[in-house]
Amino acid sequence: MGQHGDKARETLLDAAEELFARYGIDAVSNRRIAEQAGTANHSAVAYHFGGREELIRTLISRHTEDSNRRRAELAAGLSSDATLHDLLACLILPWVEHLGSLPVPSWRARFIQQIRTVPSMHEVLAGAAVSNPLTEELTRRVEAAAGKMSPTTLYGRSWILGSMVLGVCAEYEAQVQTGVEQANWTGVGYFLIDSCAGMLAAPVTHPGDFLTQPPDVYLL
Structure with missing residues (x-):
């Protein structure tokens, strides 16, 4: 063409x-x-x-190549005993940095958020999310670094984190567009990394099984 x-x-x-x-x-x-x-x-x-x-x-998929390249750069600097915080940074920062690179107004985070509400699109999103073997490897390492917890607890927390990361980014994108916030995507990224690390490392005070299947977590 x-x-x-x-x-x-x-x-x-x-x-x-x-x-x-x-x-x-x-x-x-x-x-x-x-x-x-x-x-x-x-x-x-x-x-x-x-x-x-x-x-x-x-x-x-049109912006995933840039995110994947940045994720590979960050992952190359990880040690074999990388902390939970460092592993989460490899997953979250490429997505947030990409959002920060877009012109204002941008619609990327809000578009992905809308896609998540359409059941017929879940398979399309999931395919894009797991197409990178590095992302799968980092996810496994995050699960191991989070410590011992039941699969259902891990699923539940991952579900919350996926919704939180996307929801915060979508809301922040809108606030930057309207001028409510001056863009500081780096700050947003590290806020999310700290928050996710805290959630995953939090003690389990009561075993639960309300979510029995892995949730859809998309960090494109």
């Missing part, structure tokens, strides 16, 4: 990400995305992406 086609694809992706973030996945039609992108071709999504699901897959 030529330079014009590449630019048209990026314009459609930008339009879709904003609309999905603002209104939700199911509330936005392909025609509305094309109109937001400034094209009179209402079949532009089908032409450039083959369909709606592939558009969403492309949106999810």
Whole structure:
């Protein structure tokens, strides 16, 4: 595809990400995305992406290469006895730093948050999240460093942490856009690392089994 086609694809992706973030996945039609992108071709999504699901897959994955590269850089500096805090930094910082690199307004965190509310998109998100073997390795090391706890307790805490990280980033993204906050994504990243480490290392005072399957945790 030529330079014009590449630019048209990026314009459609930008339009879709904003609309999905603002209104939700199911509330936005392909025609509305094309109109937001400034094209009179209402079949532009089908032409450039083959369909709606592939558009969403492309949106999810289009920035993961940069995050994966940064994650590999951080992981290369880890020792064999890396602390829980250091391991979490490898997982969280690349995502937060990526958000900080985007122009204002950005819609990335709020788009991912909207995607999580659509059951049919869970498999797409999960596929993107586990496609990097390094992420899987780091997750296993975090689980080991967190200390002994039952699988159900670990699942429950991971569920809370995944929701917390994404929710904080989505809310902060909105506050930066409106000028309520001056962007300090580095500070947000280390706040989240400290908070996640504290949650995982907290004592277990009562065994629970309210969550019996691993939750969906996405740090793209």
